[in-house]
Amino acid sequence: MYSFIKPYEKPLIGYVFRIWFFFTIITLIILLGFDMILGYKINSFEKSIISNNKRQTQFLIDIETFKKKIKFLNKERSFAKDVETSNKLLVESLKNFFELIPEQITLNKIIVDKNSLTIFGITPSKDVYNLLLAPPLKSIFSKSVVDFYLQDNGWYRFVSKNESKIVKKEGNK
Amino acid sequence: MNLSKKIKSFIPHQFIAVILSKNDCHIKIDVVKRGKVIKEDETTFILGEKDSLTSDAQEYFSNAVKKYKHTYISVFLNSLGQGAFSGCENERFSTFNVDVNNVEKLCVDNNWTVYASKIDINWIKKLFYKSGVDFIYSPFVILYRFIEEDRKKRETTLYILNEGKILVIIIMKENKFLYGSFLNLDIEKDPLIDEIDSIDDESGDSIMLDDLEADNMFDDIEKLDEISDFEDIDNITMPDKADIDAMMKDGELNSEKFLDINNHSKQIINYLKSSLKEFYESSLYESSFVQSVEIFEYESINYEVVDYLEKELLLDVEVKKVDILKMINELSKEEILH
Numbered sequence: 001m002y003s004f005i006k007p008y009e010k011p012l013i014g015y016v017f018r019i020w021f022f023f024t025i026i027t028l029i030i031l032l033g034f035d036m037i038l039g040y041k042i043n044s045f046e047k048s049i050i051s052n053n054k055r056q057t058q059f060l061i062d063i064e065t066f067k068k069k070i071k072f073l074n075k076e077r078s079f080a081k082d083v084e085t086s087n088k089l090l091v092e093s094l095k096n097f098f099e100l101i102p103e104q105i106t107l108n109k110i111i112v113d114k115n116s117l118t119i120f121g122i123t124p125s126k127d128v129y130n131l132l133l134a135p136p137l138k139s140i141f142s143k144s145v146v147d148f149y150l151q152d153n154g155w156y157r158f159v160s161k162n163e164s165k166i167v168k169k170e171g172n173k
Numbered sequence: 174m175n176l177s178k179k180i181k182s183f184i185p186h187q188f189i190a191v192i193l194s195k196n197d198c199h200i201k202i203d204v205v206k207r208g209k210v211i212k213e214d215e216t217t218f219i220l221g222e223k224d225s226l227t228s229d230a231q232e233y234f235s236n237a238v239k240k241y242k243h244t245y246i247s248v249f250l251n252s253l254g255q256g257a258f259s260g261c262e263n264e265r266f267s268t269f270n271v272d273v274n275n276v277e278k279l280c281v282d283n284n285w286t287v288y289a290s291k292i293d294i295n296w297i298k299k300l301f302y303k304s305g306v307d308f309i310y311s312p313f314v315i316l317y318r319f320i321e322e323d324r325k326k327r328e329t330t331l332y333i334l335n336e337g338k339i340l341v342i343i344i345m346k347e348n349k350f351l352y353g354s355f356l357n358l359d360i361e362k363d364p365l366i367d368e369i370d371s372i373d374d375e376s377g378d379s380i381m382l383d384d385l386e387a388d389n390m391f392d393d394i395e396k397l398d399e400i401s402d403f404e405d406i407d408n409i410t411m412p413d414k415a416d417i418d419a420m421m422k423d424g425e426l427n428s429e430k431f432l433d434i435n436n437h438s439k440q441i442i443n444y445l446k447s448s449l450k451e452f453y454e455s456s457l458y459e460s461s462f463v464q465s466v467e468i469f470e471y472e473s474i475n476y477e478v479v480d481y482l483e484k485e486l487l488l489d490v491e492v493k494k495v496d497i498l499k500m501i502n503e504l505s506k507e508e509i510l511h
Binding site: 001002003004005007008010012014 | 177180181184242243244245247250277279281289294298305306307308309310311314318504505508509
């Protein structure tokens with residue numbers, strides 16, 4: 001610096017240009033801001049679309065499995081209903097059967113099968129059986145075979161095997 | 174180059190150099206764009222009363238400033254209240270009896286100081302209050318720049334810048350500033366030859382040589398014998414009053430112009446004599462023997478002065494034409510664009 005005084009500041013950019021520049025910059029910032037916000041929104045929407053699509057396919061898969069489950073449960077339900085009905089029938093028939101047993105005869109064991117009924121018991125005499133128990137059994141079952149075993153006290157142990165085609169379904173009791 | 178400087182190079186810059194000379198105001202305009210001068214103009218306005226700018230000149234500056242936004246007005250300071258000395262320390266001011274509080278100072282190349290009175294600087298500012306002034310350059314700095322541009326000599330040299338209104342001298346030994354002095358020719362323009370003669374008649378100048386011899390300052394200088402030629406200073410070939418009167422009577426001279434020229438030359442010679450005397454005698458300055466003179470003239474210097482320097486002081490004299498206005502604009506361009 002060879003001068004005794006310093007030169008006046010002469011700004012490179014004029015006042016009007018400065019204002020214009022300032023507002024242009026502000027506008028650009030606002031536009032860029034909008035652009036960024038929109039970009040962000042679009043991006044997040046795209047992401048949510050992708051995730052929703054994934055969820056949709058997952059739901060479709062779930063629907064399929066639920067359908068299968070429902071089908072299976074329906075089958076189980078009908079099966080259970082069948083079982084219930086047959087059980088009811090069985091209870092009913094057993095109830096009826098026990099009502100048939102005369103007082104003189106004592107039952108030791110009964111085996112209820114699908115189409116057969118085996119009765120183990122003790123009777124005072126063959127006649128008591130033949131008169132009181134054999135007729136109702138014969139009326140129910142198509143085939144009824146009885147074996148008697150004489151015991152020391154003169155009573156008879158018997159095993160009656162009855163088979164029928166009428167009783168179709170039966171559970172163990 | 175930083176960005177703002179790069180941008181600046183694409184904007185047109187107008188540099189206006191102003192010299193408020195004797196009676197007129199010299200102006201040079203350079204318009205620079207991308208490092209090239211795209212427009213140049215030089216003009217002169219007559220100065221108003223008390224060296225004020227006329228309304229024409231002020232209008233000229235105002236229009237110029239309006240034309241280019243980046244206009245820098247630089248003024249050459251040629252008022253009396255200024256000087257220069259070696260060294261940059263504040264204490265040097267008191268050594269040279271300068272009140273540091275009343276001057277603006279500049280340290281040049283960490284080697285020497287140039288100062289100017291605040292009053293003069295404010296006067297310039299006031300003169301250009303309409304257009305504003307950006308740079309004020311000391312004539313010492315301008316002369317120093319001319320010396321730097323044209324430095325060939327290594328020995329102690331007396332450099333003179335003649336602006337017309339002022340005369341500036343610097344004595345330098347190699348790159349070292351030794352002495353600086355300033356003469357306002359305008360103020361002493363009017364004195365009559367009688368007065369100059371009376372100064373000339375004083376025995377002061379011969380004392381200078383007696384003192385020099387007495388001090389044996391140049392004992393070790395082989396050219397000591399030549400110094401005795403200084404004694405001739407008193408017998409300068411300038412015509413004295415009696416001679417002029419005689420010539421006037423003879424009709425050889427009938428114009429005041431001649432008197433003026435003589436007067437002017439004598440004034441310069443006297444000033445150079447007293448300056449050299451001060452330089453050689455004063456303990457304030459580092460002693461060295463001036464071997465050559467280089468004159469930078471903005472306004473032509475009278476041949477008598479050159480003649481005197483060559484014949485009477487036996488110094489090698491070189492005279493160069495320089496353009497101060499151009500140099501002022503160069504300096505301003507350096508400040509703003511580089």
